[in-house]
Amino acid sequence: MRGLAGKAILVTGSSTGIGYAMAERLVAEGAKVLIHGRDRGEVDAAVARLGPATAGATGDLAEPETAQAIVDATLAAFGRIDGLVNNAGIYPRGILGETTAAFFDHMFAINTRAPLLCAEAAIRAFRAWKSPGAIVTVGSINAYCGLSNLTVYSMSKGALMTMTRNLANTLGPERIRANQLNVGWTWTANEDATQQREGQPPGWQNHVPLRHAPTGRIMQPEEIAAHTAFWLSDDSAPVSGQIYEAEQFPVIGRG
Template sequence: MRGLAGKAILVTGSSTGIGYAMAQRLVADGAKVLVHGRDEAEVAAACRHLGASAQGATGDLADPATAQTLIDATVKAFGRIDGLVNNAGIYPRGVLGETTATFFDHIFAINTRAPLLCAEAAIRAFRLQKSGGAIVTVGSINAYCGLSNLTVYSMSKGALMTMTRNLANALGPEHIRVNQLNVGWTFTANEDATQQREGQKPGWQDHVPLKLAPTGRIMQPEEIAAHTAFWLSDESAPVSGQLYEAEQYPLIGRV
């Protein structure tokens, strides 16, 4: 991918799942990646597999201080930071009528507050470098409505759309681009475990209703990673403030 060689990029939540696939793609395209996760062993294993172009850091994004710590770790590891992927997120199920303040606050702390704090810390670093930068935030198609057991999750992702547009509108003159991927149903180990807990049989991901996945399967992390690499790279410049639906079907006009 042209426009990524030598760039230093932080990917939150990248020791496993979609984030790890993103780190793999970015390293393959010549970037240097700061791998983040909460488990030290998982982060270390990811870095071993990714090789010399990756270094790791741990931290709980529910802690507001973690955002600045991760940006600082990226700059310390590579001498600079050129891109941020706000990938980390949680999606616990809920029940309408039973939402607690604790449940709500925890989801918003990780899914909404942390991306903003990471973005602001990255922006400060970009400004010191005076060389611009790129931020890609991972949202969800659930932001447009969502299922009844994902109300708070959907709200947290909806807020990110406003954040993306707001930051892009403010930062364009500084050559800092901010875009968002609203990701559709994608297979990961965590999603597999969730589906099996809810009664699906192993291999369910290859036999989903065509209404939900017109190709007959849900998307793979590597496919989302390819879109992420494009929006981080110079190939997508100067476009900013865009909400890109990484989904198999159009969200508007579907019957």
């Protein structure tokens, strides 16, 4: 164990995909986890699979009040909150020249505003308990540029890097840490469905060009979960304000 035993952690968007893998890893390392999602059936199923160290809450992060509600649910379930993983996010495609205000606002509401509101709610709880806390925000390699059909998504993730550094700079004296994982291409059921809709054949994830994945495959959710557990744990303290590239290749200076 690495300093996670007994800690209560909220993971947004954790009923499926990468978030579920994070919850599974945290439970395996002794933490208690609040499973969050929009679909009650998916949340209940995740809680049933992961067992008594978990509890569930539903809520749409596009609604501002959800952030406080799920932090309150964590406190109600476990009596405390020691960590927050801002994992939930959306990545609909867009076309340059056709971006609408509604598309932009929805993307930023979930990918950028919600992580800030969740962080603020968690910070209030950390302060109330006068104890250190850890925030890990899931960003994306796309934050540095991104593809032409992911312009608004990339912008939403770029803003999170500034948020993470700002939180760390502000909260350091209170021993509240904030770090970010800029995650590279990772397999999930949703990503699989997206790629197949865009013309990729079943099993595409095992035949990715080495240019995009030097190991010949894209990353798996459990691999991202391992990095998340480290940044939440006491093993990574007192480091804060870091943007950690969870990717297979160097982001800067790549030939």
